[in-house]
Amino acid sequence: MPTRPRPSSGVTIGDVAAAADVSRATVSRAFSRPELLRPETVDHVKAVAERLGYTANRAAQALSTGRFGNIAMVVPDVANPFFPPMVRTVQSRAEQADLAVFLGDADESAEREAKLAARFSPQVDGFILASPRLSAERIWELADKRPVVLVNRDVEGIPRVLIDSSGGMTEGVVHLKRLGHRRIAYLAGPRDSWSDQQRRSAITRAAAAAGMEVEVIEVGRPSYTAGRSAVSALVAAGATAAVAFDDVVSQGVLAGLELRDIAVPRDFSLMGCDDTLAALTTPAMTSVSAASAAAGTAAADLLVRMLETGRAEPERLTVATHLVVRATTGPAAG
Amino acid sequence: MPTRPRPSSGVTIGDVAAAADVSRATVSRAFSRPELLRPETVDHVKAVAERLGYTANRAAQALSTGRFGNIAMVVPDVANPFFPPMVRTVQSRAEQADLAVFLGDADESAEREAKLAARFSPQVDGFILASPRLSAERIWELADKRPVVLVNRDVEGIPRVLIDSSGGMTEGVVHLKRLGHRRIAYLAGPRDSWSDQQRRSAITRAAAAAGMEVEVIEVGRPSYTAGRSAVSALVAAGATAAVAFDDVVSQGVLAGLELRDIAVPRDFSLMGCDDTLAALTTPAMTSVSAASAAAGTAAADLLVRMLETGRAEPERLTVATHLVVRATTGPAAG
DNA sequence: ACTTGACGTGCAACCGGTTGCACGTCACAC
DNA sequence: GTGTGACGTGCAACCGGTTGCACGTCAAGT
Numbered sequence: 001m002p003t004r005p006r007p008s009s010g011v012t013i014g015d016v017a018a019a020a021d022v023s024r025a026t027v028s029r030a031f032s033r034p035e036l037l038r039p040e041t042v043d044h045v046k047a048v049a050e051r052l053g054y055t056a057n058r059a060a061q062a063l064s065t066g067r068f069g070n071i072a073m074v075v076p077d078v079a080n081p082f083f084p085p086m087v088r089t090v091q092s093r094a095e096q097a098d099l100a101v102f103l104g105d106a107d108e109s110a111e112r113e114a115k116l117a118a119r120f121s122p123q124v125d126g127f128i129l130a131s132p133r134l135s136a137e138r139i140w141e142l143a144d145k146r147p148v149v150l151v152n153r154d155v156e157g158i159p160r161v162l163i164d165s166s167g168g169m170t171e172g173v174v175h176l177k178r179l180g181h182r183r184i185a186y187l188a189g190p191r192d193s194w195s196d197q198q199r200r201s202a203i204t205r206a207a208a209a210a211g212m213e214v215e216v217i218e219v220g221r222p223s224y225t226a227g228r229s230a231v232s233a234l235v236a237a238g239a240t241a242a243v244a245f246d247d248v249v250s251q252g253v254l255a256g257l258e259l260r261d262i263a264v265p266r267d268f269s270l271m272g273c274d275d276t277l278a279a280l281t282t283p284a285m286t287s288v289s290a291a292s293a294a295a296g297t298a299a300a301d302l303l304v305r306m307l308e309t310g311r312a313e314p315e316r317l318t319v320a321t322h323l324v325v326r327a328t329t330g331p332a333a334g
Numbered sequence: 335m336p337t338r339p340r341p342s343s344g345v346t347i348g349d350v351a352a353a354a355d356v357s358r359a360t361v362s363r364a365f366s367r368p369e370l371l372r373p374e375t376v377d378h379v380k381a382v383a384e385r386l387g388y389t390a391n392r393a394a395q396a397l398s399t400g401r402f403g404n405i406a407m408v409v410p411d412v413a414n415p416f417f418p419p420m421v422r423t424v425q426s427r428a429e430q431a432d433l434a435v436f437l438g439d440a441d442e443s444a445e446r447e448a449k450l451a452a453r454f455s456p457q458v459d460g461f462i463l464a465s466p467r468l469s470a471e472r473i474w475e476l477a478d479k480r481p482v483v484l485v486n487r488d489v490e491g492i493p494r495v496l497i498d499s500s501g502g503m504t505e506g507v508v509h510l511k512r513l514g515h516r517r518i519a520y521l522a523g524p525r526d527s528w529s530d531q532q533r534r535s536a537i538t539r540a541a542a543a544a545g546m547e548v549e550v551i552e553v554g555r556p557s558y559t560a561g562r563s564a565v566s567a568l569v570a571a572g573a574t575a576a577v578a579f580d581d582v583v584s585q586g587v588l589a590g591l592e593l594r595d596i597a598v599p600r601d602f603s604l605m606g607c608d609d610t611l612a613a614l615t616t617p618a619m620t621s622v623s624a625a626s627a628a629a630g631t632a633a634a635d636l637l638v639r640m641l642e643t644g645r646a647e648p649e650r651l652t653v654a655t656h657l658v659v660r661a662t663t664g665p666a667a668g
Numbered sequence: 669a670c671t672t673g674a675c676g677t678g679c680a681a682c683c684g685g686t687t688g689c690a691c692g693t694c695a696c697a698c
Numbered sequence: 699g700t701g702t703g704a705c706g707t708g709c710a711a712c713c714g715g716t717t718g719c720a721c722g723t724c725a726a727g728t
Binding site: 346347348358359361362363366367390391392393394395396397398399 | 713714715716717
């Protein structure tokens with residue numbers, strides 16, 4: 001039998017109260033509502049608390065207030081470089097509001113997202129779901145119990161921050177057209193990803209408008225290896241340029257092309273998305289920027305505001321994107 | 335004034351008890367110690383609970399048991415590709431033990447690590463500190479209040495999982511020597527990083543043993559740009575090969591060399607460390623493997639065991655490393 | 669038939685905070 | 699001098715679980 005874990009610090013509000021010769025209520029108020037007390041009392045209590053090394057027991061606090069002081073962030077894959085910057089900004093914004101952040105990695109699975117949500121739900125004040133794969137119904141259900149903010153997912157009635165890549169995508173298509181490309185490929189991401197749906201339709205639309213053909217190649221889980229193995233399909237498609245779902249896939253494609261001695265951008269043009277790794281590849285990749293860090297801050301802001309006001313605000317913020325031209329796109333070969 | 339947040343689900347143990355016509359104690363036991371009850375009672379209670387949508391209030395549970403069911407993981411930088419795999423494995427191991435994971439990103443700062451630890455401490459059962467920058471004293475202090483497991487940090491008396499890169503480093507030096515290199519450079523990481531200290535001394539020792547010269551170049555925070563800007567110092571050092579603190583730095587160096595038209599590996603040989611990005615660069619990088627995922631599992635295992643047994647186990651596990659030769663190392667020029 | 673003990677369940681205290689309400693004090697107005 | 703209200707603090711209930719102990723029941727042992 002495990003020994004009963006010692007609490008935060010052995011000292012409770014009662015100890016402080018006794019030492020300071022006041023009631024427990026006064027100690028509590030000295031921290032939570034000091035304006036109700038005489039300033040000298042507050043100082044005295046705080047000094048005594050400090051001396052004793054008092055730290056409030058979070059569980060007790062949560063139990064009586066009903067607030068946990070925690071939020072949960074769920075991402076499909078922390079290892080995807082799109083997410084870490086977002087995780088960091090969410091965290092720093094949360095910290096300002098004195099909220100601690102649980103992180104859940106759903107491994108690209110809706111089922112695991114649901115599990116994580118269920119696990120976190122009883123001890124958080126709210127959720128940030130980044131690129132969630134859950135069905136709208138399940139998101140509504142969750143939002144019915146706890147404030148939820150989505151990133152990169154557009155569900156009616158739920159506050160959300162959307163990185164609108166259609167702008168950048170369209171620019172990208174135009175860019176390729178100017179370079180003389182007529183037939184391009186889109187290396188598509190997970191079908192249940194909103195980002196993919198958005199990018200897919202943006203590129204299709206833009207290509208149609210520009211009078212270009214576009215072949216969609218399904219890649220599935222966006223990973224380096226998936227990108228690399230998509231190259232054969234890419235070659236078979238007879239396109240002269242490709243746009244990948246994200247930079248990770250794109251980087252894989254770049255490596256795959258190199259393996260087949262297809263020179264980029266001489267023989268083939270390649271465009272990524274998210275601009276997470278683009279600057280780091282050789283040659284540096286043309287990509288659609290996506291300020292994931294900014295999206296994280298915005299999402300956290302939204303959630304914090306909801307928690308503070310107690311109101312839901314079904315806002316729909318969008319973050320614009322644009323094309324960053326680097327060295328992987330060039331004139332169409334032939 | 336925010337409305338009082340609705341608890342996990344309106345329904346409490348009392349509601350279930352009333353509906354099932356048993357006492358609250360019985361409901362509690364049906365979940366936590368079912369072996370004390372008649373099986374039929376357990377089934378009945380669970381069925382009623384299910385029907386009512388009962389979820390235990392974590393705060394109340396934590397308050398009476400003194401266990402939170404949470405652990406905290408603190409990393410210096412989630413965006414560094416070394417950490418995400420570790421985060422994932424820690425999380426999946428924690429999940430098996432029904433523990434939720436707080437993630438803290440310390441932004442490479444000891445001060446922020448301390449802040450995060452203080453913030454998490456009152457609501458977690460234990461800590462995993464990955465590559466912590468905190469002083470040994472502060473780690474001891476923390477470990478005095480809560481079980482702590484370290485990764486990549488060797489502090490006496492604290493259970494720890496060490497990725498022993500000296501093995502791989504030594505292999506690397508030998509490899510370079512065979513290729514004819516006599517003067518090499520080490521692009522050092524943060525001085526307060528244990529990994530850096532270990533790698534620094536391993537390379538110095540191995541080089542001395544091989545009769546090679548080694549110039550240490552301080553890079554500071556390990557990042558792509560830091561690596562890139564270190565190239566001038568690297569060139570000035572007159573070395574024919576370099577070993578970087580990690581793959582991120584190494585990737586930056588690779589780009590910097592390319593910018594100066596220094597061909598790798600023809601004119602210069604480069605070795606990374608951690609093998610996180612090495613396979614992804616062009617040319618693919620020679621690097622010292624570091625199974626960060628395995629380290630994460632081991633660390634989580636250790637912590638879970640400590641929590642379950644209630645005993646501290648000052649174990650010191652090491653994970654071996656080896657050299658993975660790829661395409662960035664070749665015969666010394668000239 | 670009576671003791672004994674194992675078993676299943678309930679009672680009530682407890683974990684450590686928070687908060688509505690009541691009480692005492694004191695300054696001020698009348 | 700008494701009434702009035704603001705102010706500062708304490709009392710005690712409450713949040714929702716857990717758990718030591720006690721009680722009642724029933725089967726086995728003598």
